[in-house]
Amino acid sequence: MRRILLDIFLFFQRDLRIAGTYRSPFILEAVEALFGAAMFYYVARFVDSPALREALPQGKTYFAYSLAGFVFFDYLNEALDTFDRSLLEARDAGTLEALLVTQVSLPVILIGSAFYPFAGTMLRIAVYLGWAAGFFNFPLGAANWPAVFVVLVATLLAFSGFGVLSAAYLLLFKRGNPAKWFILGASSVTGGMLFPVSILPPWLQMVAHLNPVTYAMDALRGALLNGQGILSLGRPLLLLLAFAAVILPSSVVIFSWALRRTKVTGTLTHR
Amino acid sequence: MSDPAIILDSLEKWFPPALSGWRAFLQPFTPPTTPALRGITLEVKQGEAVALLGANGAGKTTLLRILATLLLPTRGSALLAGHDTVRESAAVRQQIGYHAGSDLGFYSRLTGRQNLLFFGRLNHLSDEFSASRIQTLSERFGLLGVLDRQARALSSGTIQRFSLIRALLHQPKVLLLDEPTRSLDAIAAADFRHFLKMEMLAQKETSLLFASHTMQEIELIADRVAILDEGKLLAFDTPNALRARTLSSTLEEAFARLTGRKLYSGGESTPE
Numbered sequence: 001m002r003r004i005l006l007d008i009f010l011f012f013q014r015d016l017r018i019a020g021t022y023r024s025p026f027i028l029e030a031v032e033a034l035f036g037a038a039m040f041y042y043v044a045r046f047v048d049s050p051a052l053r054e055a056l057p058q059g060k061t062y063f064a065y066s067l068a069g070f071v072f073f074d075y076l077n078e079a080l081d082t083f084d085r086s087l088l089e090a091r092d093a094g095t096l097e098a099l100l101v102t103q104v105s106l107p108v109i110l111i112g113s114a115f116y117p118f119a120g121t122m123l124r125i126a127v128y129l130g131w132a133a134g135f136f137n138f139p140l141g142a143a144n145w146p147a148v149f150v151v152l153v154a155t156l157l158a159f160s161g162f163g164v165l166s167a168a169y170l171l172l173f174k175r176g177n178p179a180k181w182f183i184l185g186a187s188s189v190t191g192g193m194l195f196p197v198s199i200l201p202p203w204l205q206m207v208a209h210l211n212p213v214t215y216a217m218d219a220l221r222g223a224l225l226n227g228q229g230i231l232s233l234g235r236p237l238l239l240l241l242a243f244a245a246v247i248l249p250s251s252v253v254i255f256s257w258a259l260r261r262t263k264v265t266g267t268l269t270h271r
Numbered sequence: 272m273s274d275p276a277i278i279l280d281s282l283e284k285w286f287p288p289a290l291s292g293w294r295a296f297l298q299p300f301t302p303p304t305t306p307a308l309r310g311i312t313l314e315v316k317q318g319e320a321v322a323l324l325g326a327n328g329a330g331k332t333t334l335l336r337i338l339a340t341l342l343l344p345t346r347g348s349a350l351l352a353g354h355d356t357v358r359e360s361a362a363v364r365q366q367i368g369y370h371a372g373s374d375l376g377f378y379s380r381l382t383g384r385q386n387l388l389f390f391g392r393l394n395h396l397s398d399e400f401s402a403s404r405i406q407t408l409s410e411r412f413g414l415l416g417v418l419d420r421q422a423r424a425l426s427s428g429t430i431q432r433f434s435l436i437r438a439l440l441h442q443p444k445v446l447l448l449d450e451p452t453r454s455l456d457a458i459a460a461a462d463f464r465h466f467l468k469m470e471m472l473a474q475k476e477t478s479l480l481f482a483s484h485t486m487q488e489i490e491l492i493a494d495r496v497a498i499l500d501e502g503k504l505l506a507f508d509t510p511n512a513l514r515a516r517t518l519s520s521t522l523e524e525a526f527a528r529l530t531g532r533k534l535y536s537g538g539e540s541t542p543e
C-alpha cells in the first residue's frame with residue numbers, strides 16, 4: 001500500500017513539475033474565476049426575490065445557491081473526466097507505452113495522473129469561493145468544513161467509478177466520454193445545479209430522486225451553506241457510499257477487462 | 272548451464288481486422304482473423320544477442336511487444352527470465368528494458384534528466400542509483416550537455432538516445448530493442464552499436480533481442496539471427512551458418528533467398 005501511495009505521489013510530482021513550466025494559466029484562471037463569481041452575483045441580483053429565497057431548499061440567497069451548484073458541477077466534471085483525459089494525453093503524447101513497461105500498473109498510472117488535476121480543481125474552487133466571499137458576500141462563515149470534506153470524498157468515490165468506466169470506453173473505442181455526457185447532461189436538468197428539483201414536472205422529479213448527483217448536491221449545499229454536520233447529512237452520505245460500493249468495484253472489473261481486450265486486439269496505444 | 276533468457280513455445284498472435292464507420296463499435300469484440308505470428312519457437316540464451324530480421328509486417332514488433340507485456344499472445348507461451356509474460360507480467364517488466372524505436376514517450380516540458388529520473392522512480396530505483404546511472408550513460412553517449420534541456424528542445428535522434436538510456440537505466444537482464452538506431456545519425460548509430468557489442472554484451476550478463484533492417488548492425492551485434500516472414504520463423508542461426516546454408520556471400524542475400532524475395536543491386540529486396 002505504501003508503494004502504491006508513493007507511486008501515486010510520483011505522478012503528482014511529475015504534473016506539478018510540468019505545471020511549473022507554464023506560468024500564466026493559474027493567474028488567468030484566477031482572473032476568470034473572479035469574472036465567473038461576478039457573473040453569478042449579478043445574475044442572482046437580477047432574479048433574486050423573497051419568493052425565490054422561500055423556494056430554495058438551502059442557501060440564504062440565490063447567489064450562494066447557484067455558485068455552490070456551479071462549483072460542485074466543476075468538481076463532478078473532474079471526477080468524470082480526469083481518468084479518461086489522463087489516458088488520452090498519455091496515449092497521444094506517446095508516453096503510455098513507456099509507462100506500461102514500468103513497475104507501475106495502469107490503474108495506479110490513472111489514479112496518479114488524476115491526482116494533480118483534482119488538486120487543481122480544488123484550488124480553482126477555493127479561488128472561486130474566495131473571490132465570492134471577499135467581493136460578493138458569499139456566506140463562507142456558515143460552512144461546516146469537515147462535513148464539506150466528507151461530502152466531497154463521498155462524491156469522488158461515487159462518481160470516479162464512472163470516470164474509470166469512461167477510461168475503459170476510451171481504451172476500447174478510442175474517443176468519447178459517454179459517462180460524462182450522460183451524467184452531466186442529465187444532471188444539469190435533474191441534479192439541482194441552478195434551480196431546485198421541486199420546480200420540475202413530476203416525472204423529472206422522479207428521475208432526480210434516482211440520480212445520485214441530486215443527493216450529493218443537497219449534501220454539499222447543506223454542509224457549505226447551512227453548516228450541517230456529518231450526522232445530519234447521514235442519509236445522502238450513505239446513499240453516495242452505497243452507490244460507490246456498487247459502481248467502483250464494477251468499474252475496476254470492466255476496466256481490467258477492457259485493458260486485457262486491447263492487449264488481445266493490439267489497440268492499446270492506438271488513437 | 273543457466274536457463275535461457277527467453278523461451279518462445281509455439282507462439283501465435285492473431286489480430287482482428289480493422290473496422291471503420293459504425294462497425295468500429297464491434298472492433299473490441301471481433302474475432303482475430305489476421306495472423307501476425309505463426310507458431311514461433313525459439314530460445315535466446317543468457318548473454319546472447321539475437322536479431323529479428325524480416326520485411327515490414329513480418330511480426331518483429333509484435334513479438335517484441337508480447338515480450339514487453341504490451342500484447343497478449345493468442346496461443347503458445349513466452350517466458351522471459353523464467354516468467355510467463357501473461358501470468359507474471361509484473362515480474363517480466365522488472366527484467367526488461369524496452370525501447371519502441373520511436374522518439375516519443377518523453378514529457379516535452381521536462382528535461383532529459385527529469386524524464387529519466389521519473390521513469391527510474393517508476394521502476395522503483397533509488398534516486399541516487401538513477402542519478403548515477405543517468406550521469407554515466409549520458410556521459411557515455413555524449414548527452415551531458417543536453418541533459419538539462421527540456422525534451423521539446425531536443426532533436427528526435429537525441430530523444431531516441433535518451434529513450435535507449437531509459438531502457439538501460441535499471442540494468443535489465445533482457446533488452447528488447449525495436450530498430451534501436453532508426454533515428455540516429457551514422458556516428459551515433461555506430462557508437463551505440465559499439466556500446467552494445469563491446470561494453471554491454473561483452474559482460475554476458477544481459478541478453479538482447481532486437482529488430483533491425485540494418486544488415487551491418489545485425490552482422491556486428493547478433494550472435495544469431497531469427498528470420499521472420501509473414502509471421503513464420505524461416506530460419507534461426509548464426510549469420511555465418513545462414514550464409515553457408517543459402518550459399519550466399521552476404522546476410523542480405525541469405526535473407527532474400529530464404530524469404531523468396533528478389534534482391535536488387537541497390538540492396539532493396541521485393542517479393543518475387
